[in-house]
Amino acid sequence: MIWGAGIRISRAGLRVGYGVKIGSSVVGPDFLYYGIENLVDSPALSPNSPTGSPQASRLTPDTMRAQMPISRRIAYFDHAAVAPLSGPASTALSHWSQQAAELGDTVWLDWNEGVERTRQSAATLIGADTDEVALVANTTTGINFVAEGLDWRTGDNVVILGDEYPSNVYPWMHQQDRGVETRFVETDFGRLDPDKLRQACDSRTRVVSVSWSGFSTGYRHDIDRLVEIAHAAGALFFLDAIQGLGVFPLDVTQTPVDFLAADGHKWMLGPEGAGLAYIRGEHLDRLRTIGVGATSVVGRYDYSTIDYRLRNCAARYEGGSHNMAGFIGWGASLELLAQWAPGELATAVLAISDLAVERLQSAGAEVLTHRRLGPDGHDPRSGIVAFTVPGQDPMEARKRCLEAGIALSCRGGRLRISPHGYNNADDVDRLIDALFH
Numbered sequence: 001m002i003w004g005a006g007i008r009i010s011r012a013g014l015r016v017g018y019g020v021k022i023g024s025s026v027v028g029p030d031f032l033y034y035g036i037e038n039l040v041d042s043p044a045l046s047p048n049s050p051t052g053s054p055q056a057s058r059l060t061p062d063t064m065r066a067q068m069p070i071s072r073r074i075a076y077f078d079h080a081a082v083a084p085l086s087g088p089a090s091t092a093l094s095h096w097s098q099q100a101a102e103l104g105d106t107v108w109l110d111w112n113e114g115v116e117r118t119r120q121s122a123a124t125l126i127g128a129d130t131d132e133v134a135l136v137a138n139t140t141t142g143i144n145f146v147a148e149g150l151d152w153r154t155g156d157n158v159v160i161l162g163d164e165y166p167s168n169v170y171p172w173m174h175q176q177d178r179g180v181e182t183r184f185v186e187t188d189f190g191r192l193d194p195d196k197l198r199q200a201c202d203s204r205t206r207v208v209s210v211s212w213s214g215f216s217t218g219y220r221h222d223i224d225r226l227v228e229i230a231h232a233a234g235a236l237f238f239l240d241a242i243q244g245l246g247v248f249p250l251d252v253t254q255t256p257v258d259f260l261a262a263d264g265h266k267w268m269l270g271p272e273g274a275g276l277a278y279i280r281g282e283h284l285d286r287l288r289t290i291g292v293g294a295t296s297v298v299g300r301y302d303y304s305t306i307d308y309r310l311r312n313c314a315a316r317y318e319g320g321s322h323n324m325a326g327f328i329g330w331g332a333s334l335e336l337l338a339q340w341a342p343g344e345l346a347t348a349v350l351a352i353s354d355l356a357v358e359r360l361q362s363a364g365a366e367v368l369t370h371r372r373l374g375p376d377g378h379d380p381r382s383g384i385v386a387f388t389v390p391g392q393d394p395m396e397a398r399k400r401c402l403e404a405g406i407a408l409s410c411r412g413g414r415l416r417i418s419p420h421g422y423n424n425a426d427d428v429d430r431l432i433d434a435l436f437h
Contacts, residue, residue: 018323023214023289059336059337061423069087074406078408078409078417079266079419096111097325128277130313131315134398135315139240141261143238156204157205159201159205160182160210161186162187163214163217185200187217187219190214190228190369194221194225197229201235211239214384218369219380225252227257236259241254244270244382247345247420249346264334268334270333271335272326274329295318296311348419349383352421352423353381353419356417360435363436365435366387369412389415401435406434
């Protein structure tokens with residue numbers, strides 16, 4: 001059931017006003033009905049037309065590849081940067097665009113319903129309640145919910161790693177004018193000594209914020225262990241999940257991170273500008289809400305009454321209009337990824353990245369990413385692999401690869417590949433040929 005407002009066109013006619021949407025019907029005393037027959041005569045424009053999402057069935061690398069149009073042209077090894085859209089996401093965006101052009105906001109209620117389905121998919125992905133999930137434009141926004149929302153006191157500190165992506169650095173450093181210190185814990189090309197993290201925390205540590213996998217190193221952290229260290233110090237734990245979420249399983253009921261944020265445009269195969277922030281329910285009122293607007297309050301569709309009572313859910317941070325197209329497109333990719341059996345997508349990503357590592361090393365590349373089990377048995381592998389090719393300038397090598405139809409990145413003076421579960425041995429062959437032949 002969704003409260004909504006707007007105009008709705010169907011084959012039966014036109015509805016104008018506001019009310020409660022239950023299924024495909026809108027009911028309420030303020031909803032007027034005008035019998036304008038056959039306004040929608042094109043199935044493609046029906047608000048309830050299929051979005052292009054595939055029928056639910058278990059995915060494999062091959063069946064997922066069939067849902068990735070880019071695989072027909074490019075060997076894509078750059079999902080840690082900006083991923084290509086999945087076929088279902090592309091179809092959903094095209095459908096939205098056609099509706100927006102030819103029907104305008106007459107189908108707004110259906111778009112809103114699609115956005116709420118995406119919220120549910122995002123919550124399911126991490127084992128959260130939908131009330132704990134805010135839809136955001138990017139990871140940075142979610143980090144700032146906490147960085148700007150905590151009741152900092154002079155002398156407090158936040159602990160982060162020395163090789164973090166800047167978006168998980170600057171929001172914390174920005175609190176320095178409130179007397180907050182940002183402490184950096186150095187790593188061995190991503191590998192973190194837990195004792196160093198423990199030693200960096202003290203009684204004034206309010207937050208420990210860590211990226212799940214290093215954007216430039218590819219090292220995937222043992223989040224359960226890091227959460228335990230933070231909580232033992234009396235600190236909250238923030239997870240920048242963008243370089244892992246969608247591939248590696250996470251259940252916040254089992255791994256008790258306090259906050260999390262991730263944009264959907266990397267491993268979750270969505271468009272830029274659509275992601276999630278997770279705020280554990282018990283912490284919602286611990287933060288001062290920022291970005292408050294018309295839709296942050298309980299009576300968000302009653303524009304004539306001013307009544308400042310924030311919604312009792314993370315959506316209170318969604319103060320204004322949604323990126324409808326982005327969230328609908330991202331939702332279609334989430335539905336696709338949900339068709340993998342639990343843990344199988346992670347297995348596929350690690351398998352193809354292992355193959356790439358083997359081939360690169362055999363050809364003479366130096367792989368810098370830690371790929372072996374740690375002394376404690378932790379598996380640090382992610383889908384990100386950093387390497388160098390002796391005698392080759394990384395930027396020139398990347399340019400040559402792009403000309404050959406292979407997408408990869410340069411980070412920190414090194415080449416970086418980040419394959420997904422649909423990449424295959426043929427893609428790896430193309431990569432090796434472009435780099436070494």
